[in-house]
Structure formats: structure tokens, C-alpha cells
Amino acid sequence: MVLLAVVILFSVAIAGGATLLGFADDKPVRLTDRTTGRVEQAPSPDKRVIYVSDQPPVRVIGAPFVPNTNPHQR
Numbered sequence: 001m002v003l004l005a006v007v008i009l010f011s012v013a014i015a016g017g018a019t020l021l022g023f024a025d026d027k028p029v030r031l032t033d034r035t036t037g038r039v040e041q042a043p044s045p046d047k048r049v050i051y052v053s054d055q056p057p058v059r060v061i062g063a064p065f066v067p068n069t070n071p072h073q074r
């Protein structure tokens with residue numbers, strides 16, 4: 001608890017010092033919508049489109065993992 005209090009006080013001191021020195025911008029922060037940018041982009045001709053269903057299956061070596069759902073039974 002003491003360590004948490006020290007970290008919080010240190011963080012508040014750094015944030016307060018940055019505010020007093022004027023490092024904060026007066027402009028409002030705007031978050032961009034990243035989903036629309038990707039939809040509007042056309043795929044570049046030098047990159048192939050890879051479909052997940054076309055990939056070959058992966059070979060599993062060893063026994064498959066089976067979780068122990070009954071801890072009383074070993």
C-alpha cells in the first residue's frame with residue numbers, strides 16, 4: 001500500500017509539474033476512427049490477399065492437450 005501511494009504521489013507530482021510548465025496543449029484531443037480508414041483503402045497491387053481457409057493445416061506433434069475437468073480423477 002505504501003508503494004502504491006508513493007507511485008500515485010510521484011505521478012501526480014510529474015503531471016502537476018508538466019501542467020505548471022505549460023507542456024500541455026490547449027487544443028482539444030480528437031480520436032480518429034480507424035475502421036473507416038481501412039475500409040476505404042484499396043489493396044495495393046504488389047501485396048497478395050491471403051485467405052485463412054487456403055492455408056495448409058498445421059501438423060501437431062505429440063498428444064493433444066486435454067484439460068483436467070475433474071481434479072479428483074488422475
